[in-house]
Amino acid sequence: MAGIRGIVDGPDFVALPNALWEAAQHPAPSGPHWQQGVTWTDWCGGAGTAYADECIAVTGTGGSVPAAPPLEPTTGGLDRGATAFTVYAAFDCSLIGLPDVDQAAQALDRSEAFQVGRAFWTGRAGGIATVWPHLAADDDLDDPHGIRLQTAADTVLAAADDPAVAIGRLDGALADQYGGQGAVHVPVAALATLKSRSLIRMDDADGVLRTPGGNRIVAAAGYTGSGPDGSAAPDGSAWIYATGALFGYRSDVTVREFPGTFDRSNNTVRKQASRTYLFGWECAHLAALMTLGVPT
Template structure:
């Protein structure tokens, strides 16, 4: 409401970097049907070594010729994976004079959207219900009635709190062994200072603003990452859980605006509205967890 002081524009909102959406690949959807959930096939594992000729000469004394190479190599495990969508929203009072609805809706969502998205992806909770699959903090697998794997159980590589360098090294190693490609390490914001103090974060020279581990995996430090363990429990004071996954992909809708006609306020010439956007995330193969001690050791 206008008063004796002049009306000005407030400061512009600047989103934090390294969000979950930033770290995900964004394939082009064929239509809006992804909002009902998606299915894909992961091809993980199955690689091995062999030799081409069983007639290998063995030099020295006491040597024995090697056994014949395997006739059928181990097959890669094709696993049908699935993911579900969830919606974030923000309610606001919209002036009937001035900015278009979509501009005001985008402004309303911008303040909390990244936090709500990453919190749902970490915990699996949306609207107070466990409906977001897959999510990070999980200690059991879940298949749908068709046998499609919606959720994997995190493979805990370090269950007792350990030094940051040990934790990041173990996650880098496990991603290299289980995935082999560029993965994503999911870090609560509270852990960034510890990782920075130990020189465990490096900036990507080719992608400004992107953070990476010493092993080259991308770091996501999302506002809604709470640091809870695979069973959902909070760690002891001075420790946080980190997770690592294979490559991420994600879809998101345009901002949708819904108004509530019965809320029109004649005194302020505003109406109550809600802005929302739907998201979906999935990842490949690896799903790892490790408990890290915060702070710099003496």
């Protein structure tokens, strides 16, 4: 960059809140092997109730308490897996004028949250379906060893309805199927609609957005609002999803320079900054179609 005007620093980049990485738990990796994919066991399902034995007194029945029924399995383990994907930024960087600034790393910082959200929603990296699990999915997928890489989203609301109905269905289904604090994934454009109906509350301590049921709202840049089959939502509506608790891994940023791309006429060289991610979730995978817009 050359010219008569002085070179200054631009404004600091501030990432949007309630992004995917911030919403995920971050287990300590045991090494770099997670980048080849991970496997874990989900214990999903339910529990039952029983009474202790025939010594329980039942008042007013006029009879004895029957023997307790035998205990049956209520839950089972499911081996699940997740694959990693890499986001990158690459362009031609000036070798003079900005000696203390790594332009490629700065470019990655500005774009990676969008690319991460897009890959996690659509399952596509580099234009190919290789990101598992992802949100917009309507079929199960197992690897050759029987590990469940992808679950089909359970659609709890297939026709566009009021956002209160959609959020209520997802909160209720999460409570039934998971029972713990999960995540509700919404496009950024849907936040105003949810706010207009008081369907979002913010934790005072950390600024985290939550549904009325207490589940975390993830509004990642890059979330498309597309349906489980990958098609765009009808005009005036958006698909939203819910999952059990999220976890994720990410690598450090790697910056590479390609000397063979040096352009003497412009004094530039190609640089690339990249980072690898992996995400997974527990048990529930739900979808609902909500109407966009303010109340009438």
